Amino acid sequence: MRPEVDVMAGSSLIPSTFSFADCDSPSSFSGEAPAQVLLVDDEPRMLSSLSELLKGRGYILTTAASGSEAIQYLSEGPFDLVILDLRMPDISGHEIMDFMNTQHAGANMIVTSGDRGIEAAIGALKRGAYDYLRKPYSPEELIKTVDNALKQRRLQAENRHIAWQLESSERKYRYLVDSSPDIIYTLDHEGRFTFINDRVQQLLSFSRDELIGEHYSVLVHEEDVTRANYVFNEKRGDYRLSRNVELRLKSRHSDGEARTFNNELMMISLGANEKFQVPDSSRRELFGTYGIARDITDRKKADELITYQAYHDILTDLPNRVLFKDRLGLALLQAKRNNSNLALLFIDLDRFKLVNDTLGHAIGDELLQQTAIRLKACLRSCDTLARLGGDEFTAVLPELNDRQDAVVISEKVLECLRLPFQLAGQSVHISASIGIAIYPVDGESIEELIRNSDIAMYHMKAEGKNGHAFFDRSMLDASYQKIALEQSLRTALELGELEMYYQPQVDVKTRKIVGAEALMRWNHPERGFLSAGDFLPFAEENGLIIPITDWMLEAICLDLRAWNAAGGKSVRLSLNLSPQYLDRGDFFEKLRSALDRHNIEPSQIEVEVTENICIHNPQTAIEQLNKLCQLGVSVAIDDFGTGYSSLSYLHRFPINTIKIDRSFVMEIKDGSSQCPVVLAIISIARGLGLNLVAEGVETPVQERYLENSGCNTMQGYLYHKPMAQKSLLQLVRNQAYLL
Ligand code: C2E
Ligand code: CA
Ligand code: CA
Secondary structure, eight states, X not given: XXXXXXXXXXXXXXXXXXXXXXXXXXXXXXXXXXXXXXXXXXXXXXXXXXXXXXXXXXXXXXXXXXXXXXXXXXXXXXXXXXXXXXXOSSSOHHHHHHHHHHHTOOOEEEEEEOOOSHHHHHHHHHTTOSEEEEXXXXXXXXXXXXXXXXXXXXXXXXXHHHHHHHHHHHHHHHHHHHTOSSEEEEEOTTSBEEEEOTHHHHHHOOOHHHHTTSBGGGTBOGGGHHHHHHHHTOOOSSSEEEEEEEEEEOOOSTTOOOEEEEEEEEEEEEETTOXXXXXXXXXXXXXXXXXXXXXXXXXXXXHHHHHHHXXXXXXTOXXXXXXXXXXXXHHHHHHHHHTOEEEEEEEEEETHHHHHHHHOHHHHHHHHHHHHHHHHHHSOTTSEEEEEETTEEEEEEEEESSHHHHHHHHHHHHHHHHSOEEETTEEEOOEEEEEEEEETTTOSSHHHHHHHHHXXXXXXXXXXXXXXXXXXXXXXXXXXXXXXXXXXXHHHTTTTOEEXXXXXXXXXXXXXXXXXXXXXXXXXXXXXXXXXXXXHHHHHHHSTHHHHHXXXXXXXXXXXXXXXXXXXXXXXXXXXXXHHHHHSTTHHHHHHHHHHHTTOOGGGEEEEEETTHHHHOHHHHHHHHHHHHHHTOEEEEEXXXXXXXXXXXXXXXXXXXXXXXXXXXXXXXXXXXXXXXXXXXXXXXXXXXXXXXEOOOOSHHHHHHHHHHTOOEEOSTTTOOOEEHHHXXXXXXXXXXXX
């Protein structure tokens, strides 16, 4: 008879792959659940009296009146206790016990039998019976035996449960330890591995088995062993002492590179007799070390890269400004200590901007890289070469015997740049201007030396570039003057200190003035009369050229009105236009409205632009010039042949006139020599049907040569210097009067 209540037995098998979901305890007979008891006897009277006897004691009773019925129940579900009659007609108690044993039924068995012989009892006990009761037994005896059997079973279950819990928590911790991204290990007091997790295999390709029992030094990189020993062998005062140490560990991976680990160590020392308890005596000895080693190789590499980039120029790989200052600081300290000299070279490439603008930034970058390589090759290993930014390089030359050493190195630098650079299939020539400042005469601090070498470099640029210049105090005055000049230029406009001068252009055949170039002058309150070349470059640098040109447009229109009134309508006016001004889209409108307002014919105006206007934005330049052309204004190319070769643009530009630069005219020294550049320019102009104006004509020889070569319009001191409007008006009046 099967009762309704059922208590299921669970499996206590733990899977080999661990999952926390599987951590429930094995369900089994515990003190809480009522015990399942199976009563087996073929004698109905015995069975019911047994059942009566155990009823009401909190058990769930199932009765089987034959061996086969018992087997049936036993195969259906688990029991905690089976009380089994030995002698039954169909299947004997021994056979049922054998069945239970093969099924691992696990129930406790109490065997009852009327058999007097000892064999039956031995047979039962051999098959694992808990007890053997000979019939007739007293009810008390049976109840006591049943109680004991169930109690034993409960204890067994509890033990099993505890064992399972231990095993499962051990698995849990092992799982956590093995799946940790770090190497976790313990060392005994002599530094030998007593435990190490699986991660060591993955990170270093050492197996845990070969490491257990080995000294930690088998894993530590040779160069780090001393440091490791120092930390691992530290004598502890505390019973626990933690330390952090960065060590490189050997790796057996194919790259063979040692990896860096941050080792967090916990040294555990215990009092001699106190195993795991916190000792309070001073007799402590090292019990062992527990450590976690974290692989920080990648982080370290990233850190190193970041640090490197913070101190280096990414493009050229040279030290940047920060590192340069640091090195210069160190070199200065050393020079001070040794009483020695040191040179700082400030190297700035000439015309780099032009290369960058014309050939593009990628080529510009490439040029800087190649320059860095060449410069490095010129210097000694103790010199520091740095890139401060743009095309500015600096070099610190420590332990200088005398100034001549700096000259030798500067010459070497200039020489190494002389060979053309091959960039994207083109040969590019470049030179440099070098400023030199010497410690201690030219400055004792980092800032002073940098500033003074910079000033010397600018001085070299102004002197014609491609060379070196030593700093001297007079340059400081010049550069202060430059700053002061720049400041006063801002107020010059408001104070009306600017004035337009005019230099006539003469037709060599008729000797008549056919045009005049407008040139700006500045009546400086302290420094006197300044030529355009003395201040307009600053105005270009700081943007003042825009308001200055606005003023100029107005000024020349007023002057033109006056000279037209004096009979000079046939005299054309040339005005110089800054590329910056042309770049701004509103130049055309400004000019047109000024001409309108003052009632001036556009055909009386010529705009002079340099070849370099096509560098920045050739398309806009062409558009602007086309508009001018449509309006009737003519366009001249100034300083032709000195800038970036514009021959390819020449066809696309609406040009009327080419001006032969003074530098070419100066080449004409006597009548017999040939000046191929002049001849070439003249033939280009002829070929394209353009007007020609020769600039800077100072001698009759030059005049004759130019005239014979086909140039008829001249401008230069031979005829007139630039003059004030008043003087020009006089000339115009005279000419008109002669007509
Ligand atoms: P540029 O257009 O080439 O002007 C010619 C320069 O050569 C002028 O110098 C002129 O005074 C000088 N010059 C003329 N004939 C002779 C000669 O026979 N011998 C010598 N040694 N020099 C001669 P300046 O006035 O100092 O102008 C320098 C440059 O400044 C000009 O070169 C021009 O590019 C620029 N500039 C002058 N005025 C203006 C202006 O109003 N606006 C703009 N944007 N630039 C101007
Ligand atoms: Ca000019
Ligand atoms: Ca010129």
